[in-house]
Each structure stands twice: as C-alpha cells, then as structure tokens.
Amino acid sequence: MEKTLQELADYVGGTVAGDPNTIINGIMGIDEATEGHITFVANEKYIKKMNHTKASAVIVSPKLINAKKNLLVCNNPYLAFARIVELLMFKKPVYVKGIDSATSIANTAKIGKDVSIQAYVTIGENACIGDRVVVFPGVFIGENCTIGDDAVLHANVVIYPDTVIGRRVTIHSNTVIGSSGFGYAPDGQSYYKIPQAGNTVIEDDVDIGANTTINRATLGQTIIRRGTKIDSQVVISHNVEIGEDSVIVSQVGIAGTAKIGKHVTLAGGVGIIGHITVGDNVTVGGHSGVAQDLPGNGTYLGTPALPIQKMRRCYVIIEKLPEMKEHMKSLDKRLKQLEEKWKNSD
Known part of the structure; x- marks a missing residue:
C-alpha cells in the first residue's frame, strides 16, 4: 500500500514539515529504513540519527521540527508509528468460521x-x-x-x-x-x-x-x-x-x-x-x-x-562503599593510635 506523507499525517492527526507529496510505501526502524520508508523517533537518544537515516520521512514530536528531513509532526510519535504500521504493513488475520x-x-x-x-x-x-x-x-x-x-x-x-x-x-x-x-x-x-x-x-x-x-x-x-x-x-x-x-x-x-x-x-x-x-x-x-x-x-x-530520586542517591553511595570502607579503616586505625597516645600521656 502506498500513501503520501500528507495522507499519513491526516490519518494520525499530525502535520507535515517538508514535501507533503512524498510517497511512503513502508515503515522501518531508523537504521534499516531506505527510500520510500517512513521511520520514527520517540526516544531522544536516536535524535542524532535523524539526519543520517535514508528514510523518506520521519515521525517526530513538535520539539524536533527543525530537523533537515521530511517530517510527520505529532504529539505522540510512538502512537502514530503503531497506527501507520497497522495501516501499511499489518494484515488482519482471517479465521475460518x-x-x-x-x-x-x-x-x-x-x-x-x-x-x-x-x-x-x-x-x-x-x-x-x-x-x-x-x-x-x-x-x-x-x-x-x-x-x-x-x-x-x-x-x-x-x-x-x-x-x-x-x-x-x-x-x-x-x-x-x-x-x-x-x-x-x-x-x-x-x-x-x-x-x-x-x-x-x-x-x-x-x-x-x-x-x-x-x-x-x-x-x-x-x-x-x-x-x-x-x-x-x-x-x-x-x-x-x-x-x-x-x-x-x-x-x-x-x-x-x-x-x-x-x-x-x-x-x-x-x-x-x-x-x-x-x-x-x-x-x-x-x-x-x-x-x-x-x-x-x-x-x-x-x-x-x-x-x-532517593534510590539514585543510594546507588551513588553504593558505588563508593569500597572506598568508604577503606577510609573508615584508616580513621579507625588513626583513632586507636590517638587513644594509645592519650593513655601513654597519662
């Protein structure tokens, strides 16, 4: 099934930034996509890949509208991705009655x-x-x-x-x-x-x-x-x-x-x-x-x-426990030395 980028935007309630007549015939991940595919970015760690993908268009949130690609802009890119997969790729099973x-x-x-x-x-x-x-x-x-x-x-x-x-x-x-x-x-x-x-x-x-x-x-x-x-x-x-x-x-x-x-x-x-x-x-x-x-x-x-937030602070402390243990052993040793010195001074 082929759709224009504008038709897909209308289907998911989004807008187009770029060429609305771009033909889309499939949807793939950002690394695997080629010409004719639309891909999506729902996680910020993939933003750097947007300008390198070979996809014809990318589904993004409004905060990424400045990317140098044909974009389908919507508030929930992941939901839009799911609906477009269903439209372009998914064949509903037919069961024998x-x-x-x-x-x-x-x-x-x-x-x-x-x-x-x-x-x-x-x-x-x-x-x-x-x-x-x-x-x-x-x-x-x-x-x-x-x-x-x-x-x-x-x-x-x-x-x-x-x-x-x-x-x-x-x-x-x-x-x-x-x-x-x-x-x-x-x-x-x-x-x-x-x-x-x-x-x-x-x-x-x-x-x-x-x-x-x-x-x-x-x-x-x-x-x-x-x-x-x-x-x-x-x-x-x-x-x-x-x-x-x-x-x-x-x-x-x-x-x-x-x-x-x-x-x-x-x-x-x-x-x-x-x-x-x-x-x-x-x-x-x-x-x-x-x-x-x-x-x-x-x-x-x-x-x-x-x-x-509290557990993250606990994890920071846990990572430092070996150093803290050695530091406490050093303090304990110094304290014993001071106590021994104090006793001898009497």
Missing part, C-alpha cells in the same frame, strides 16, 4: 455466532462462548466458564472452571487462567492445602502474553480490570486486583491479595509481596522489590523500592 470435527464440546455449553473453534479444543459443561470468538487448537475451557465476544485464545491456553473472560480479550499460547492459588496452612508437621474456592475475572480489552499464570481466588475473585496489558511469563497470585489500563511487563511476580491501581506500570522482573497496595499512576522500575505500600503518582526503583 465453524467448529472443527475434532473437538470435545459439552452438550450444555452455549456457543455464539460466527465462532472459529479449531481442532482438539475441549469445552466443558455450562460454558458460554460469545460471538466471533476464535479458539486455537489444544485449548481447554473448563465448566461454567464465560468467554466474551471477539476474544482470541491461542494454542494450548488453559481456562480453569468458573473463569470469566471479557470481550475482545487476547490470550497467547500456553497461558493458564484460574489455576489454584499457592495457599497452605501448616499443621505442625506438614502443610494442609487451603481450598481455592473463588474464581478469576478478566475484564474487557485485556491482552495476556504467552506462558503467564493468573491464579483463582481463595475466596472471592482475582480481577484483571479493563484494558490492562500483561506480558509473557508473568505470575499473578490469588485475590490480586489489577486496575484499569495497567502494564505488567515480563517476569513480574505479584503475591496474593496485592492491590495494583489504575495506569500502573510494573517493569520487567518486579516482585510485589502480598497484602500491599500500589497506588494509581505508579511506575516501578525493572527488577525492583516492592515490600510496602506505594503511594500513587510516583516512580519507584530498587529493593526495597524507594522513590526514584
């Missing part, structure tokens, strides 16, 4: 219109599958589950009984939703398994990556609120609640009954202990450990997670 003969679907299950249920899918008693749902091979959907309209469940996803999946939810391969939480009561010698009698609720427009596990509640619900995006290899424990439009990056672990607010970003490898609250609009840096409540509207880093 119908139910494959190699499936096992309970007689009491309710199946919506225009579904695509592929081979070796199992759907349990009283499950309810919405309209236009796509279920890839090997998926298991347990009894009493609800799958909302336009949901997509990729190969080998496991949905345990009583789970509720909202509309337009995408769940990638090998993810498990609604498995038992990790709960045991010590009896003095061993551990007694605490029955996990609750369920899991995934609200509308949630995306969940591959090989992620979201446990059911001990009592009540584990809830992932509308619009949240969860990466691959994430573990979310029983009775956790994650607020709307949050972003949970790969290898995050959230312990039981933690409450995560709206618009929260948990970067890769973050660990959160149970029974704490993370406020709205919080960002937690990668590999941080959250061991206490975090107030809203802040950025935190480290283990234990502290406000980012």
